[in-house]
Amino acid sequence: MTRLLLSTTIPYVNxxxxxxxxxxxxxxxxxxxxxxxxxxxxxxxxGTDDNSLKNVQAADAAGVxxxxxxxxxxxxxxxxxxxxxxxxxxxxxxxxxxRHRAGVERFWRACAHxxxxxxxxxxxxxxxxxxxxxxERCPEHEAPLQRVSEENWFFRLSRHQERLYDLIAGGRIRxxxxxxxxxxxxxxxxxxxxxxxxxxxxxxxxxxxxxxxxPDQVIYVWWDALGYYLTxxxxxTGGHDRWWGRAxxxxxxxxxxxxxxxxxxxxxxLLSAREALPTDILVHDHLTVNGRKISKSGGPAVDPxxxxxxxxxxAVRWWLLRDVPRVGDADFTVERxxxxxxxxxxxxxxxxxxxxxxxxxxxxxxxxxxxxxxxxDSDRVxxxDSDRASELEEVRRRAPGxxxxxxxxxxxxxxxxxxxxxxxxxxxxxxxxxxxxxAREDSARLDPVLGTLVETCREVAGLLTPFxxxxxxxxxxxxxxxxxxxxxxxxxxPRLGGAA
RNA sequence: GGGGCGGUAGCUCAGCCGGUUAGAGCAGGGGACUCAUAAUCCCUGGGUCGCGGGUUCGAGUCCCGCCCGCCCUACCA
Numbered sequence: 365m366t367r368l369l370l371s372t373t374i375p376y377v378n379x380x381x382x383x384x385x386x387x388x389x390x391x392x393x394x395x396x397x398x399x400x401x402x403x404x405x406x407x408x409x410x411g412t413d414d415n416s417l418k419n420v421q422a423a424d425a426a427g428v429x430x431x432x433x434x435x436x437x438x439x440x441x442x443x444x445x446x447x448x449x450x451x452x453x454x455x456x457x458x459x460x461x462x463r464h465r466a467g468v469e470r471f472w473r474a475c476a477h478x479x480x481x482x483x484x485x486x487x488x489x490x491x492x493x494x495x496x497x498x499x500e501r502c503p504e505h506e507a508p509l510q511r512v513s514e515e516n517w518f519f520r521l522s523r524h525q526e527r528l529y530d531l532i533a534g535g536r537i538r539x540x541x542x543x544x545x546x547x548x549x550x551x552x553x554x555x556x557x558x559x560x561x562x563x564x565x566x567x568x569x570x571x572x573x574x575x576x577x578x579p580d581q582v583i584y585v586w587w588d589a590l591g592y593y594l595t596x597x598x599x600x601t602g603g604h605d606r607w608w609g610r611a612x613x614x615x616x617x618x619x620x621x622x623x624x625x626x627x628x629x630x631x632x633x634l635l636s637a638r639e640a641l642p643t644d645i646l647v648h649d650h651l652t653v654n655g656r657k658i659s660k661s662g663g664p665a666v667d668p669x670x671x672x673x674x675x676x677x678x679a680v681r682w683w684l685l686r687d688v689p690r691v692g693d694a695d696f697t698v699e700r701x702x703x704x705x706x707x708x709x710x711x712x713x714x715x716x717x718x719x720x721x722x723x724x725x726x727x728x729x730x731x732x733x734x735x736x737x738x739x740x741d742s743d744r745v746x747x748x749d750s751d752r753a754s755e756l757e758e759v760r761r762r763a764p765g766x767x768x769x770x771x772x773x774x775x776x777x778x779x780x781x782x783x784x785x786x787x788x789x790x791x792x793x794x795x796x797x798x799x800x801x802x803a804r805e806d807s808a809r810l811d812p813v814l815g816t817l818v819e820t821c822r823e824v825a826g827l828l829t830p831f832x833x834x835x836x837x838x839x840x841x842x843x844x845x846x847x848x849x850x851x852x853x854x855x856x857x858p859r860l861g862g863a864a
Numbered sequence: 865g866g867g868g869c870g871g872u873a874g875c876u877c878a879g880c881c882g883g884u885u886a887g888a889g890c891a892g893g894g895g896a897c898u899c900a901u902a903a904u905c906c907c908u909g910g911g912u913c914g915c916g917g918g919u920u921c922g923a924g925u926c927c928c929g930c931c932c933g934c935c936c937u938a939c940c941a
Contacts, residue, residue, distance in 0.1 A: 619935095
């Protein structure tokens with residue numbers, strides 16, 4: 365049995381969650397469910413980055429206390445779970461969870477041999493929490509740059525350069541897709557310089573975790589946030605070994621914009637602390653909405669909960685999994701959401717379930733026949749429909765492996781495609797076997813056909829479970845076993861678009 | 865300024881180490897069927913594979929330059 369730790373990044377909570385973060389959560393949830401179904405031991409953790417200075421700014425802007433703003437917004441993120449049908453094993457808030465601070469402090473000490481103090485000054489953008497060169501201005505934020513002159517703690521990233529390169533190049537740390545791996549390798553090969561890992565307490569506005577033994581300094585938010593991967597595992601009390609050191613795979617999901625922190629800084633920190641490294645870094649690109657960038661600080665923010673309320677969780681999850689390419693930003697529009705849902709879920713899968721139920725009710729009084737004919741008849745095998753039967757069989761046989769393979773490659777499109785192929789094959793099987801005709805002309809042959817179809821629907825429900833747990837359960841509930849009675853047909857996925 | 869990733873049929877995208885007439889889905893067009901959510905099934909696509917060079921017997925598929933979009937970064941002495 366494989367032990368698998370899955371994690372999402374933790375967003376800073378200066379605003380409400382948007383669809384882009386929902387993407388990451390859904391992907392993580394799918395992987396977790398998939399592996400659980402495989403029998404793996406899985407832990408999925410997520411949470412919020414409360415200690416970002418951006419939260420302080422947002423609180424200032426809103427005229428409320430930081431703690432209050434963070435509490436309120438973090439709750440919004442936690443609230444995504446129910447409506448999006450996500451199942452987390454843990455949700456850690458970096459400001460509120462006692463495990464976190466203890467863990468971060470311990471981790472800091474574990475890296476002490478790579479930490480040193482250095483004075484420097486520069487122009488700092490609070491919005492980016494980032495330094496710029498003289499004469500530059502921040503491309504993203506209006507606020508003027510602040511001249512900062514102070515002494516901070518630095519982490520000896522440079523020391524780990526070669527080791528990191530080898531680990532990534534050699535695949536010990538797998539970065540998917542490969543395009544992102546190349547990016548990281550190029551960056552590492554270009555040379556790594558030490559980076560600052562603390563801020564003056566004043567500049568951090570007193571928000572964050574103080575540097576152990578140096579109360580005038582606050583730990584840099586990225587150091588703090590990355591630490592969550594360990595602190596949620598009880599690193600602070602040394603209890604992390606079960607899910608970290610002894611896990612077979614440690615998998616991080618993240619967006620491309622924070623790749624460097626996860627593929628370079630974080631592994632280096634772990635090397636320094638002598639902890640195991642992540643095995644998989646799975647990187648998704650960004651979402652745009654109606655062709656425009658989304659962000660928490662501005663622009664069109666699509667509220668995932670609003671979408672779920674309007675179109676249902678299955679439609680939203682299906683779009684995120686089915687329409688978002690592995691590489692390249694994807695543009696979300698309501699039209700695309702509806703198109704995907706109506707075409708594949710309503711007309712494809714939903715209609716299949718309905719028509720199968722309809723057939724069973726009309727010709728067999730709702731009782732599911734056995735797959736095999738009751739009396740074995742050897743000479744009816746090589747009929748025109750046998751090729752269709754074998755096509756369906758073939759597709760069904762291959763589907764589970766295809767799904768697993770696609771998910772291992774972090775390709776949700778291909779994975780959902782493999783599920784949907786079964787639906788298509790089943791619909792072809794219906795047209796080819798023509799059950800309505802069999803009912804009139806060769807009733808004995810109708811039973812195995814209907815039995816096969818019901819069985820296929822149940823199988824699709826199983827395959828669909830990690831992706832659309834709600835829909836899968838609904839479909840499974842309509843697929844009785846042989847000899848059992850089928851519920852009356854009713855649409856599983858009512859169409860969202862115009863009534864057509 | 866540097867690095868990376870994209871730019872393939874109207875739309876969304878696939879196209880391992882270069883090799884017969886460049887693919888899929890959707891949309892569009894034609895046909896069939898009637899079990900089903902007016903659904904499904906079958907047939908139908910001639911697109912300078914961003915632009916310009918180059919390597920090669922042969923290049924979306926490799927090299928160089930340029931254009932557009934996106935991500936990261938900009939000697940923290």
